[in-house]
Amino acid sequence: MNMIQAINSAMDIIMTRDPDVIVMGEDVGYFGGVFRATAGLQAKHGKTRVFDTPITECGIIGVAVGMGAYGLRPVPEIQFADYIYPALDQLVSEAARLRYRSAGEFTSPITVRSPFGGGIFGGQTHSQSPEGLFTHMSGIKTVIPSTPYDAKGLLIAAIEDNDPTLFFEPKRIYNGPFDGYWDRPSQNWSKHPAGEVPTGYYKIELGKAKIVRAGEALTILAYGTMVHVCAAVVAEAGIDAEIVDLRTLVPLDIETIEASVKKTGRCMIVHEATRTSGFGAELSAIVQERCFYHLEAPIERVTGFDTPYPHSLEWAYFPGPVRIGEALKKIMKDA
């Protein structure tokens, strides 16, 4: 399965198991979504459980919050994460706080799916990575898979979770892993072990990172598309790096991070989002607080730039192999 099929399978399975799960969003119904993630769900589960919505993100999330308060488990889709900003208030002031402010009388068991990230020539409005905005706000969970296998297991866990969850799908790797070299032939999930996805039910606990590659020389913390880019760079550079795929940013798997950095003594953080106040800043602070006396080099951050995503200069913005390679040299300089 590719990641889209895995996500589709997750929704199909959970809708079959739980009649309270509802899928809604722009174009998700009859058409099955612009990325086809909801294809076939309406035909199978009916129009009142899978339906198209007006183009109002604030409305989509606000309505989902109300449905959640009724007792349903809505899975709203925001077609591109760049369009989540009109829904920001409903997400962070309402969904994220409803349990807290009502002392548990009302909750928002919603899972917001949204394709995010660049690398597809989507320009400024189809490429952004807004995860840092949400990790900054208390009460909402943030999940980012990097493989079809993880995507399915994590999405099922997110939908079954009773807290509001953002499920950001790295759209650059919907169809196959990406090594960061845009001018090389693209790969396919069918040739990757994580593309082997069971057709039945399984879930992956939220808050658990995965060690993608065990190593001793340094720890690389990454998520989504960047996991694959880092793996490719590390393989070509022949460095014995430990690559940790965070999988969920909130809650964060602190134990895996801490153990890895203490073991390797070096930490590099890689994400596509803009640098300033990005989630890398939080990771860097956490590692510094907990592992300072184990560090043998300053923490390195490799990120997107503090600019909008530039259409024709996309590959200059993208933290690809060149930038990651330079950072690797820098952090390993005294090794």
Place this chain on the structure above:
Amino acid sequence: MASEHPRANLQPLTLHIPEPKFRPGDAVDFADVDVPPAGEARRPDTADKASDFTDLAYTLVRVLDDDGNAVGPWDPKLSPDVLRRMLRSMALLRAFDERMFRAQRQGKTSFYMKALGEEAVAVAAAYALDYEDMCFPSYRQQGLLIARGWSLVDMMNQIYSNTADRLGGKQLPIMYSVKEAGFFSISGNLTTQYPQAVGWAMASAAKGDTRIAATWCGEGSTAEGDFHSACTFAAVYRAPVIFNVVNNQWAISSFSGFAGAEATTFAARAVGYGIAGLRVDGNDALAVYAATQWAAERARTNQGPTLIEHFTYRAEGHSTSDDPGQYRSEGEPNAWPLGDPIKRLKDHLIVIGEWDDERHAAQDKELAEQVKAAQKEAEKNGILGHGLHQPLESLFDGVFEELPWHLKEQRQQMLDEEAASGRPWDRKA
């Protein structure tokens, strides 16, 4: 070409900034507020198409006339018993507001908001809805809880953030949440409850339930994007929801003109969405009841949403933090042409021979005693001014269903700091 039309010959553009008719010191004359005679507005069948009665979005549905008679097709013909209960709820709301307002002034809590002058809006609607229907209120619909017979002590506990506060001291006073009484958790962010009410109503419809949702916002916050998103969703899916716009003329110090009132009515917002719209005398409990009942019937028979503008007046300040004397004429509340909703319902009951001034005065006295007794009871659980009432560690409860490590760590840090402060648990009640 632009150059062929020298700009020097064009009239300069001007920017219109709305201005209310009266400011502090001005004499008030509401003669230009159009108040059509009671009984005049037609009452369409609830199955009629919304486009067949758009005129009702531009007039004022009124039942009680100036002499206290109930007239016209919207008269809900309620029994004297129901009328008396409605009157009692409205008077209880006023007594409650009065006492809690004073409690704030006495430093017993941080904040309060009265519904003075608009008691009919929430109370009459509560009587017209089923108890099982879900209300998504704004911050001035405490009348819903009172009309639904909810415990005054429980409401006061919330206002005092005391040991018995069902919300554990986590919300601003008056931001109640009472799921049991169909009262959704109030948000301080305006009109966010509108799409949520639509979602609840859509969920009810999707599950084949029979319950409907109702929601309230002020006229000022119809400018929020959520309002328009909600109207679009409700119209598209014919959600069984009632939108109430409480046009009480003032959004803190901004008059209704800043929400667009100079150009049209708020009920007319419905027309553009193809939603049924009614403009109602919000100080006429019978009109509010009748309109709500009519809208509820539309919702329950799958005719879709209704938007009701309640034309009323906020006779008090916005909240205890507001001084309306700074921005509006003090003559306004008394000159308001629709009168006092409690007096109008009381006069009606007297006209039909079911009430009298003595009974009313006795009831007021009894209600004041009831509120006073409730306050005494609530204050046994503490008042906000007397320090913390909740265990410190409860600060972290409810961010998530289960506490993740980083919140556990922060909680431990807080407790350690408190213990190390030399005055551990000082701030407990």
